[in-house]
Amino acid sequence: MEPNRLVARRDELETIERFCAGASTGEGATALAISGPAGIGKTTVWRAGVERARSQGWRVLVAEAANREAALSFAGLADLLATVDDALLESPPPPQRRALAAALLRADDAGSSDFRALAAATTTVLGELAASQPTLIAVDDAQWLDAATADALRFALRRLGGAPVAALVSVRQRGGRPETFETALPRERRSELKLAPLTLAAVHEVIRARLGVALPRRALVRIVERTEGNVFFALEIARELLRSGDVARAADLPLPPSVQELVGLQVARLPPASRDALLLASALAVPTTAAVPVEDLAAAEDAGIVRVDAGGRIHFEHPLLASAIYESTPVARRRDAHRRLANRSEDLEERARHLALAAAGPDEVVAAELDAAVRHTAARGASTAAAQLAQLALAATPGHDADARARRTVTLAHQLLVAGETAGARAALEQECARYSEPGDLRARLLRELGSILWYEGERETGYGLLREALENARDPELAARTHAAAAWLLHDTDLPRAIEHADAAVGLFDPGQQPGPYSSALLLAAYLRLTNGEPPDEEAYMRGRALQEQGVEWDDVSPVVGMWPLLHDDFADARAIYRAGLERSRAAGDVTNVQGTLVRLAEIECWTGDWPEADRLAAEAVALADRTDSTAYLGSCLYARALVDAHLGRLESAQQAGERILATFEASVQAALGEWVLGFVALSRADAAGADAHYTRAQEIVDALGQREPARFRFQPDQVEAVVALGDLPRARALLDALDARGAVFPRPWLLATAARGRALLAAAGGDLAAAQAAGEEALRHHAELAMPFERARTLVVQGGILRRLKQKRAARTLLEEAVAIFERLGAPVWSATARAELARTATRRAAVGLTPTERRIAELAAAGFANPEIAARVFVSRKTVEANLARAYRKLGIASRAQLARALDRDASIS
Secondary structure, X not given: OOHHXXXXXXXXXXXXXXXXXXXXXOOOOEEEEEEEOOOOOHHHHHHHHHHHHHHOOOEEEEEEOOOHHHHOOOHXXXXXXOOOXXXXXXXXXXXXXXXXXXXXXXXXXXXXXXXXXXXXXXXXXHHHHHHHOOEEEEEEOHHHOOHHHHHHHHHHHOOOOOOOEEEEEEEEOEXXXXXXXXXXOOHHHEEEEEOOOOOXXXXXHHHHHHHXXXXXXXXXXXXXXXXXXXXXXXXXXXXXXXXXXXXXXXXXXXXXXXXXXXXXXXXXXXXXXXXXXXXXXXXXXXXXXXXXXXXXXXXXXXXXXXXXXXOOEEEEOOHHHHHHHXXXXXXXXXXXXXXXXXXXXXXXXXXXXXXXXXXXXXXXHHHHHXXXXXXXXXXXXXXXXXXXXXXXXXXXXXXXXXXXXXXXXXXXXXXXXXXXXXXXXXXXXXXXXXXXXXXXXXXXXXXXHHHHHXXXXXXXXXXXXXXXXXXXXXXXXXXXXXXXXXXXXXXXXXXXXXHHHHHHHHHHHOOOOOOHHHHHHHHHHHHHXXXXXXXXXXXXXXXXXXXXXXXXXXXXXXXXXXXXXXHHOOOHHHHHHHHHHHHHHHHXXXXXXXXXXXXXXXXXXXHHHOOHHHHHHXXXXXXXXXXXXXXXXXXXXXXXXXXXXXXXXXXXXXXXXXXXXXXXXXXXXXXXXXXXXXXXXHHHHOOOHHHHHHHHXXXXXXXXXXXXXXXXXXXXXXHHHHHHHHHOOHHHXXXXXXXXXXXXXXXXXXXXXXXXXXXXXXXXXXXXXXXXXXXXXXXXXXXXXXXXXXXXXXXXXXXXXXXXXXXXXXXXXXXXXXXXXXXXXXHOOHHHHHHHXXXXXXXXXXXXXXOOOHHHHHHHHXXXXXXOHHHHHHHHOOOHHHHHHHHHHHHHHHXXXXXXXXXXXXXHHHHHO
């Protein structure tokens, strides 16, 4: 780049240099947009910025988007990755690698992919590049970047974390600011450099530097007035003036009124073959000499309109030139150009677009070509482009062919949904449902798609009614089966009996030999629905469905029940293995939604089974991922996992904040039940029995409204028993226990049996029947021997230890309580460890060396664990004044003056007691 190309933009270049210097620190993806109207000089500044970034050690990935190129899927991505080593492009996991190969047309047998895998592959490649060198994504005219590339870059930028990646883009602004890919970043991570019009002095300097002449001041004034400081228009007018006469007469010559007229004057002087070649080039997304005769461009190159690089790529010297040439050409000639280009194109998508632009009206042949292009483009993962092509196919459908129109509307709606354009899909389906009334499968497809959209948008009864109408219209058994399966999923958390009916119908209609994927998914769903409805587990159905799933099914038919089933059975080892494998598959496929859900399940498993550092890591990743995505589908579940782990680790304030965020975001839903659950556990950990009971009661109300009768999915019922016993409401505690015991008789498994027995022990002890309490505690511990949940075992040990102490069996009580303390401390549960230590202090057979009474020691240990005086009073069942008096005596006996010294003093005292 010649230094004189930026003679008038020195301040802007300094801004870019500062941006590159700051972005290379690796504190997260950042972006700088150079914006302004067409011809203001954005490309010149952008190109200078690219060179400066290279000189500062950046790896620069470049794409120069063009108006026509916006219609060609992944054209921009191909340009950005053109200089990346093949070995790096082969490094992502297989699903991502195949998706990338399909998108870039690098392999004939790349197969189909979807956007999730392609976007994940883009993220992987950019992350690998940035790991070795700061990487700049440089896109000129980003408003014209093809939608598929823009979507992949948006996805990647939101997920690159602290990698040293930056985006430098130029953006044409006409009226409002167009949304370009880098706006996916938070506002604080991006900035904008708006180019101002050039001054008279700057225009003079640019013309002299570029054209080697100094125009008279009067001519410069006229040019600046006409162009309003637009550098491109100013240069082109100066060139035209110089062609028309000498410099001295420049001020007196007429000025062209517009860029289009100016370009028309330039093109009109070219030979007919050159004009035709320029039209072809302006109509192409990626113009090359393969489609445009290079010999016909010689005169246009001499005129400074285009240049041809060594690879045969044709570049217009400015995007305005291409658009002006195309838009000034009569429509008939443009159609003829597109017809010729369609015949020359080997790319299915590009050929179909040219045919659509060449057609004078609806044409079934063109529509059929567009249908094939939709399938081809969707298989490459370019959902937005596929939707655009589907819209063109619908528009090309002759009005008399109602069936073809309905069929293409279903295709369009599907592609719009995949692209995330729900409103557009709904509008298209509503219009066609009102128009197409012929009974049969086509109407059934229309109704099913529309019904599903309405359901998810909250219009549940209307949506379900459309699904029922779809079933009445369906003639094809597979279509009916898929509609039943869709209805079952829609109803599974609101109306279990009807959901089960639909799942059973789907199972009966699918052929397990011909359709093992959808059949096994429906079979597993039916088994899961029956289990959550309170029926015994259908183990045979589960094993048959799981075996079919393990033979390999399509991604959409992978059933979540495969992992949920062993989880509900407390088989955590099997569930962990399934979810870990699923996490790897979801990561490789770029399925962010499934990644979030799987992280939540794994965080639960590790929390329950005692690997709390791993649970902490998984929960943190889940929340970070949920916060970086646009969807809130799993936000509540991710926050629940975060709160669950924090509460067990004693981070009660953080856990409460996460739980309250759930309730602030979700109402009367599964997520709200999770929020009430964790807030109940936080309250229970603080010995706030009334608060815990209130949260658990609200959680149960939500679960009941959802029709969930299986407590293994929401494991709060035993904790509510403990809270209600602490409140002294023994009849209600007995009713809660009866419900647990009834479920245990239908679906017995270690967690339910152990925690229900612990609840009976608490209830009997509260009623004064210590013998029955001891027997129930022993039963609970027997079940714990088959349950890999150490935290729950430790809680039961504390309960049983307290019962044995009241029975004066202090040695046995101490043994159990010491084991509980050891488990809590190994896990890292300070709140519950303090409770166990306090109970252990009450079993002391001799007074401590400094003479602390058991009550003084218990209160001191709770204070050392961080409990406030009102919380201690609730746990020890004494008044707040009694707590204060006991703490004062403990301070005096231990020789300390503050609560901060308690923990060390108690440890020192215990070592000599």
